Amino acid sequence: MHMFDLLLSFISVPLSTGEESDSAILAILSGGPLAGIGFYTFFYFRYRNSNKNHAFEHETDIGVLGEIGRKDSKVGHISKTKASSISGDNSGSHRSRVGRISVGRRQNP
Amino acid sequence: MDEQITPRTSSQEQPIINGLPTAEELFNPTQTETTLQGTEQVNGLDKCPKCGSAEIQLRSSTGRLTCQFCRHEWEPILATDTLNLNTPIHELQGTVIGSGAGKIDREFDHAVTLKCGACGAEVVVSTDTSTQARCHWCRQNLSINQQIPNGAVPDAVLPFKLTKDEAIESIRKFAGDRRFFARKQFKEEFVPENVMGVYLPYMVIDGNLYGEVHGKGEIQTRTWTEEEGRGDNKRTVRYYAADIYSVSRRLDYTVDDLQVEGASSKISHKDRRNTNNIINSILPFDTKNAVEFNSNYLNGFTSEKRDLDVEDLKPHVTDQFLSIARSEVSGTLRKFDRGVRWEQEGVDVKGSRWVSMYLPVWLYSYYEQDKDVLHYIAVNARTGETMGSVPINYPLLFGLATLVGTVVEIPLIGITLATLAG
Numbered sequence: 006m007h008m009f010d011l012l013l014s015f016i017s018v019p020l021s022t023g024e025e026s027d028s029a030i031l032a033i034l035s036g037g038p039l040a041g042i043g044f045y046t047f048f049y050f051r052y053r054n055s056n057k058n059h060a061f062e063h064e065t066d067i068g069v070l071g072e073i074g075r076k077d078s079k080v081g082h083i084s085k086t087k088a089s090s091i092s093g094d095n096s097g098s099h100r101s102r103v104g105r106i107s108v109g110r111r112q113n114p
Numbered sequence: 115m116d117e118q119i120t121p122r123t124s125s126q127e128q129p130i131i132n133g134l135p136t137a138e139e140l141f142n143p144t145q146t147e148t149t150l151q152g153t154e155q156v157n158g159l160d161k162c163p164k165c166g167s168a169e170i171q172l173r174s175s176t177g178r179l180t181c182q183f184c185r186h187e188w189e190p191i192l193a194t195d196t197l198n199l200n201t202p203i204h205e206l207q208g209t210v211i212g213s214g215a216g217k218i219d220r221e222f223d224h225a226v227t228l229k230c231g232a233c234g235a236e237v238v239v240s241t242d243t244s245t246q247a248r249c250h251w252c253r254q255n256l257s258i259n260q261q262i263p264n265g266a267v268p269d270a271v272l273p274f275k276l277t278k279d280e281a282i283e284s285i286r287k288f289a290g291d292r293r294f295f296a297r298k299q300f301k302e303e304f305v306p307e308n309v310m311g312v313y314l315p316y317m318v319i320d321g322n323l324y325g326e327v328h329g330k331g332e333i334q335t336r337t338w339t340e341e342e343g344r345g346d347n348k349r350t351v352r353y354y355a356a357d358i359y360s361v362s363r364r365l366d367y368t369v370d371d372l373q374v375e376g377a378s379s380k381i382s383h384k385d386r387r388n389t390n391n392i393i394n395s396i397l398p399f400d401t402k403n404a405v406e407f408n409s410n411y412l413n414g415f416t417s418e419k420r421d422l423d424v425e426d427l428k429p430h431v432t433d434q435f436l437s438i439a440r441s442e443v444s445g446t447l448r449k450f451d452r453g454v455r456w457e458q459e460g461v462d463v464k465g466s467r468w469v470s471m472y473l474p475v476w477l478y479s480y481y482e483q484d485k486d487v488l489h490y491i492a493v494n495a496r497t498g499e500t501m502g503s504v505p506i507n508y509p510l511l512f513g514l515a516t517l518v519g520t521v522v523e524i525p526l527i528g529i530t531l532a533t534l535a536g
Contacts, residue, residue: 030530037523045515052292052504058383059373059397061434062441066370070204073446074364077331081358089354091332094453099440102433108326108460 062099119381119430121218121421147209149216160257160410162186168232168255170410174274177403179410190405193270197406197469199320203368206322206465209424214269214407215317215470217423224266224419228256241266243416245409257409265315265376265420268470270404271411274311274495281476281493282306284500288491297482297505306478311495313412313472314393315376315420317427318401321369322465325439328458331361331450356452363443371401372434374427376420376470381430388488389503396494396501399473403496407472417472424468435461480505 050056095101161168167183178187194200197212226239233252239245245258245266258267276284285306293301336355343349375381375394383391405411436459447454474495481488482505491502 030534033526033530034523036526037519039519040522041515041519044518045511048295048511048515049506052295052506053389054392054395054501054503055389057395057501058391059394061372061397062438064398065372065438067438067442068204068368068370069442070366070368073443074362075446076362077359079357080330080360082335083332083354083356083358085353085355087351087353089352089452091330091356091450091453091455093455095456096444096447096450096454099437099444100433102436102459103329103456104458106326106328106458106460108324108462 119378119422119426121378121423121426147211149211149213160255160408163188168257170255171413172273172411174277177273177275179408190273193404193406193469193471194402197269199467199469203320203370203465203467204322204366206320206467208465210465210467211424212269212469214267215424215468217425218265218421226258228258230254230256242419245412245417255413265470266417268315268407268420268472270318270401270469271313271407271472272399272401272404272474272496273411274415274474276476276493276495276498278309278311278476280498281309281311281495284493284498285309285476285478285491285502288500288502289504292504295506295511297507300480300482300505303480309476309478309493311415312475312477313415313417314380314475315418316399316471316473317374317376317420317422317424317431318404318469318471319369319372319374319431320467321372321431321435321463323369323435323439324364324366324462324464325436326362326364326458326460327440327443327456328360328362329454329456331359331447331454332356332452333359333450334452354452359450361447361450361454363446365439365442367439367442369435369438371398372431373397373399373401373473374431374434376422376427377418378421378426379418381422387486389490392490392501392503393475393477393492396475396492396497396499399494399496401471401473404471412472415474420470431466432461432463435463478502 095103160170162170162181162184164186165181165184167181169182170179171182172178173180173187176187178190180187224241226241228237228239228247229235230237230249230252232254233249235249235251237247237249237256239247239256239258241258247256248254249256289296289304289306334354334356337352339350339352341348342351375390380390380393383394439461440456440459476493476495478491479488480491485505487505489503489505491500491504493500
């Protein structure tokens with residue numbers, strides 16, 4: 006089968022009804038601009054490397070003494086939400102600072 | 115994390131933010147500061163132990179100092195031994211500072227006068243860029259090896275290992291791989307042979323720490339779809355149900371040889387006119403192999419003086435300690451499949467050890483005049499890791515990106531029209 010026909014067969018299904026077909030058309034037509042932006046971004050960072058810096062969290066020798074203390078307690082329930090993830094997830098953004106608290110002084114375990 | 119860090123003047127106090135402990139207070143205030151002293155060194159004529167010549171230079175291939183006169187080589191003295199850096203980090207208490215990492219006296223004259231041990235002449239050494247000078251009368255090489263309170267003499271130095279030729283090759287390859295979209299002017303003016311061997315000042319920090327993080331996490335309990343709207347507006351919407359948890363993590367941890375820039379001109383990555391992040395990205399260095407400071411290691415290279423104190427760096431380092439704690443606990447969060455939002459964090463620095471070091475970098479710089487941007491291509495002179503910023507020919511990149519977008523778009527328009535017609 007020709008590539009064009011193959012693509013056509015894939016997208017003809019989502020184009021079947023009203024609003025869905027409008028959004029499907031928009032999604033397909035955004036392919037060109039997205040490819041252009043992706044091309045530009047890829048080469049910008051490949052040349053300028055402005056997103057690079059020392060990953061000290063992983064590249065420094067870290068030792069955890071004993072077990073990491075965990076305390077997880079259920080405090081509520083969301084019965085219905087459209088959001089697929091927690092609002093303000095920063096578990097992967099180790100360098101984004103949050104409210105600073107004073108912690109007690111401890112002896113090593 | 116990326117705030118502008120400038121050296122503090124004596125009248126400046128640590129700011130108090132929202133009544134929370136300052137970085138200064140987080141570094142265990144109940145413990146006194148102690149100073150690490152290396153072996154006693156001498157200024158002036160630093161002679162070859164075999165023939166007495168002061169013509170001494172680093173031999174990169176062996177990492178040893180070599181007498182240029184009799185070719186005698188001798189073993190370097192590791193800084194870990196002389197500064198006693200081998201004591202366990204988890205036993206550190208209070209703030210321990212190397213004598214070369216001490217407070218900088220801003221009033222101290224950068225020009226240091228040495229008396230030549232051979233002819234008695236007085237020779238001035240400008241410590242801004244060097245700790246050596248040649249006696250203008252007898253041509254002997256004079257060195258500053260003793261600590262002076264202006265940041266010019268660190269506790270330790272990590273000697274250059276990569277030769278200039280190897281650095282040139284790395285830089286040529288790095289730029290060569292990025293020729294196509296590089297600015298024409300850059301390509302014409304690119305001379306990797308102009309690379310400079312520079313010793314940059316760093317603080318190398320060990321920490322004995324306790325950290326806490328608190329926040330909320332969510333675990334999905336159910337997901338389903340519902341049909342919404344009528345007629346042409348009918349659509350399928352996905353919904354989720356989840357349990358909310360209060361999440362806390364506590365850990366005792368140690369950080370070994372965290373490396374932080376000791377020069378205010380290099381620590382900030384915010385200024386778009388320079389590319390300091392490039393120099394930062396070639397970290398880390400194998401600082402365990404650093405040797406006791408000796409000016410002869412700097413012979414043939416330039417150096418930049420440290421101008422940031424331990425006190426200047428404490429807020430920056432505290433942020434890095436917190437980031438490390440957050441990174442370490444991230445592996446314990448897998449059950450929270452909808453993610454975790456940290457809301458509070460804190461660190462107790464039970465003990466820390468600060469040592470100042472010169473670390474070796476091969477640095478190629480290019481100033482893009484019309485954009486006022488200083489581009490670096492930097493090579494870690496120990497590991498060979500190379501990173502750089504190459505000025506871009508933006509019209510060419512933009513033009514080709516537009517072309518790519520158009521080439522992709524044309525068949526997509528064709529498909530859409532064909533589908534609508536069909």
